[in-house]
Amino acid sequence: MSITTAQEEPELIQLLTPDGELREHPDYPLDLTAAEKRGLYRDMVLVRRFDSEAVSLQRHGELGLWASLLGQEAAQVGSGRALGADDMAFPSYREHGVAWCRGVAPKSLLALFRGVTNGGWSPDEHGFHLYTIVIGAQTLHATGYAMGVQRDGAVGDGGSAVISYFGDGATSQGDTNEAFNFAAVNNAPVVFFCQNNQWAISESNDRQTRVPLYRRASGFGFPGLRVDGNDVFASLAVTRAALQHAREGQGPTLIEAFTYRMGAHTTTDDPTRYRIAAELEEWKLKDPISRLRAHLAGTGEGDEEFFAAVDAEAERLGEQVRQECRSLPDPQPLDIFHEVYAEPHAHIDRQRAEFADYLASFEGAGAEGGR
């Protein structure tokens, strides 16, 4: 007798091949109009352009840091466009494509990375919570929120669902595993959307897990699916199904979107120290945007005029983002004390008054004495 965990891996759920060929999937049918397909293409191109502009803004000293989503556009736009108006998303810090789908202005994301604010948008207005930098913490917030949705009676017909984004590294966190378990025992309407981009800064998948990540779900008692994260159609179809499953009161799902971080972890990272160039070249062949472009061109649903128009729009967006970033107003020194508490707090009030007096003591002291 021997102990074994060997198991055959099913294929990735894929609707669009890297060559742009559409494949029917028995479990995840997707009926998109040509206009909807063009919309997804436009989203991905614009998001990639915004992202590359942000990298360049960091290089020019306009941002302190940027975490590029390059290569993950399909996973983010596909899942982001699966969300309904009443759904709530809990991002990590790389979900610029989801933010785009939720109507968060690019400049609001830049404000965070420029050091103007630690937040920057209204989560309720967009159904998109603030970025969370501590790895995996947001998975519990999403689960708690989903428990609130249950208590509001908002599960069932016309109900809403919650989605939590995180990466392969986050699956090692206790919080993520606690979130899986809290969601499972409460049957909470939450979708766990893991973008497995193969790298947690410099650590490859085999430093995080011994089993494929989607399989983690089975131990917690809910379904886990592995989708081609570079396929926007599959990402959309699978997320839609999982959200509907949640809305209907059938509980959580883990989606592992198998994708690749084509850029560095952030602008401070140097991937040449830990991964080989050939790997990137291999993944370039699976690029999410070029495969949809090939599909649209092949079916005639997108022509050269359309592609050129999207490219031109992307250039305008890049220019607009650059301008907006540079004109973000700096916060004022006394903003340090703003909104620390919702209700007055004597320590903060005293320190604010003392610091205001201190700053005022420089007024009229001239350039030499000023700060």
Place this chain on the structure above:
Amino acid sequence: MAEKTTIGKAINEGLRRAMEADPKVLIMGEDVGKLGGVFRVTDGLYKDFGADRVIDTPLAESGIVGTAIGLALRGYRPVCEIQFDGFFFPAANQTFTQLAKMHQRSGGRIRMPVVLRIPYGGGIGAVEHHSESPEAYFAHTAGLRVITVANPQDAFWMIQQAVSCDDPVVFFEPKRRYHERTEADLSGTLDSATGMDAARVARSGTDVTLLAYGPMVKTALQAAEADTEHSIEVVDLRSLSPVDYGTVFASVRRTGRAVIAHEAPVSAGLGAEIAARITESCFYHLEAPVIRVGGFDTPYPPSRLEEHYLPDLDRVLDGVDRAFDF
């Protein structure tokens, strides 16, 4: 209408009032449901409010606080029971990096009306991790309010005030005083109660101000009774963030001396901060340095030694004597 009751029962009654007043108030934690909590503080609430509002959670403190944050984002007001002081630490990340900062980082858009109830302090003969006083970590964290109670009256009002506060409130419960019976009036409306930020002069005196909170208030009052040489004014701080320095300074300016007693280790404890603030603001009124009496800078000892670790009446009076021997 005053009656004899306990801190445990008064918190229970306060929670019941809060749940009746607002359907968004939830109780969550380990064993808070049918069992009523290991100290029975939530006794009967599960029966009367149901499993949707009194939630037995998986045994995971980070999960408790993390999902409470999510529930608060959805408009709920969760009251989390952390079973013992020493079991809080798995929830430290969610509390310090998420709960405490959410209001400010959202530009004030998000409110976090979450209460963390933590039984704390020693003196019950418990095993390791069941007797600690971690309040300084919380008081050091921007965005949290930290309060603690010393009697059933305050317990009844302050738990309700904590629940109705739009900031996260860490509510420390003196576990060795849970079942002591004293007079309290558990009727009346919340607006007649003293604010939870306010300190209280628990006993008037003229010679020295003895500052204490939570389980040490009773010890301080006993010390004041026992001291026939000095007239000791006892101030129950009640709130540790913010500290009601107005009341503290007024007392110290009258008496000219201050002694601070707490169970937590003295170094970098609440007493250190309060001593510094008294020195900054009352320097010319002081007849002696501010004296601290507290736990040692050691791990909390095995329970057979805890009577030596915890500041008792004699150690407090020794501190008072030092304020006069100077």
